[in-house]
Amino acid sequence: MNRNPESFKTALTFSLLIGLSGITLAGQAPGPLSAPDVPLSHRDRIYAAEQFSNTVSVTDPADNKLLGVIRLGDPAPGNFSPLYRGQVLVHGLGFSPDRHTLAVVSIGSNSVSFIDTATNAIKHVTYVGRSPHEAFYTPDGKEVWVTVRGENYISVIDAKTFGEKTRITVAAGPGMQIFSPDGKYGYICSSFNPETAVVTVADHKVVARVKQESPFCPNIAATPDGSQVWFTLKDVGKTQVFEARPPFRMIKTIETGPLTNHVNFAHTAAGTFAYITIGGQNQVKVFRTDDFSQVATIPVGSLPHGLWPSGDGKRIYVGLENADSLAAIDTETNKVVANVPVGQAPQAIVYVPDAVAEGSGTQGLQPIGLAGQTTQLRLLPVVNGKPVASDNAPTSVTLFDQGLLQVLQASATGLQPKQAYVLALASQADGSGVLEPLANFMANPAGAAIVNAIGPIRQVVQGIAGTETRRYLVIAPTDNGKPAAPVQVQAM
Structure with a gap:
């Protein structure tokens, strides 16, 4: 019997690789490709920001059941009062890397509400400049970057104190930002000017500007392998792709369709795929990220808006803005397998794996009521x-x-x-x-x-x-x- 230590080590390493080869990696945006799958469970939550009912709906994806809503404000005309203190136009969503905190942007009240995912309680409300649009945590969890679309800067919020620590000046109308999976760069597209800014996270410096074919970008996402950035152009119905690393070269422009809205990714055994909501056609279109070929067109319902993958990459959930529901897409078949009623006009949605570590996670939730x-x-x-x-x-x-x-x-x-x-x-x-x-x-x-x-x-x-x-x-x-x-x- 061979007792050679090096041979034994080689054999052991080979055995471990064989054992690991069956593990798939979800690479759930905005995380890296190396992130392990998080199997779907009752601990996961899907959140949708609903701008006409001013609610955040909370859904359990294990059985596609609406658990209730977090009510951040009142519907019109109650929110017209000068004494009104709630939020208005609940719209954007992000979550912390530890999955314990949800960041909810309300455009009309210039706010970011920080919510505990375990208890649904509001931990803090930070007010920023005019008409913020989206908020995302840096991958290290230390900062929250908020695009202040009504002005010309990113409000950088300290994730511990919830106070604004600095501002990053960009072209007027920053629409959304997302980060490279390694946390080195932030990518900030514009809703008012035809340029996307690339910013180094460590020192908040603009290091590159990428030309947009139009001035109206509502959404941007980075591929889990850190090689590409995709952004959508809602006014011209296009999606553009550029290199995520220097020199940030434009790679591809894709004609996607009227009211092209959000983009996100699913990594499966067949590769990495971009899912894009096309609001004017009531469809989600699916593209490969290697050769940019379109592989599926999925009818989903009225005015698809935000979308986000599950923690194992097996589902893509889509908010249907004019249908007040979520559509669940099976990424293996690219078919809608479930619909879930939610609040009025869902905008951004996020899927947060293991959002509730223990307990029911239903504290503080209210019935959907009039919003349905x-x-x-x-x-x-x-x-x-x-x-x-x-x-x-x-x-x-x-x-x-x-x-x-x-x-x-x-x-x-x-x-x-x-x-x-x-x-x-x-x-x-x-x-x-x-x-x-x-x-x-x-x-x-x-x-x-x-x-x-x-x-x-x-x-x-x-x-x-x-x-x-x-x-x-x-x-x-x-x-x-x-x-x-x-x-x-x-x-x-």
């Missing part, structure tokens, strides 16, 4: 003066109940780029007659737009107050403020 009440409508294209029936209507409309009023949100596509339009109420089902304007808007370069209004709209379009008062939603082009014939009308 919505009405969905569709607008059809008009051809030769008549609406054309279609299962894939170009515009979806959701009415989010706020009591006696509703917030209306339309995800409009199929319009002429950079054309002025009006969303209006017509007295006739075909859109004829005098139009009552609800909101004027401009279609973006991809012929799409998100349009908002508020009022007792459901009662009118459904004829609740009497059939003689019923009106019909339409979209019409405008010239010098005067509407022409409608180009889209409400489906009956």
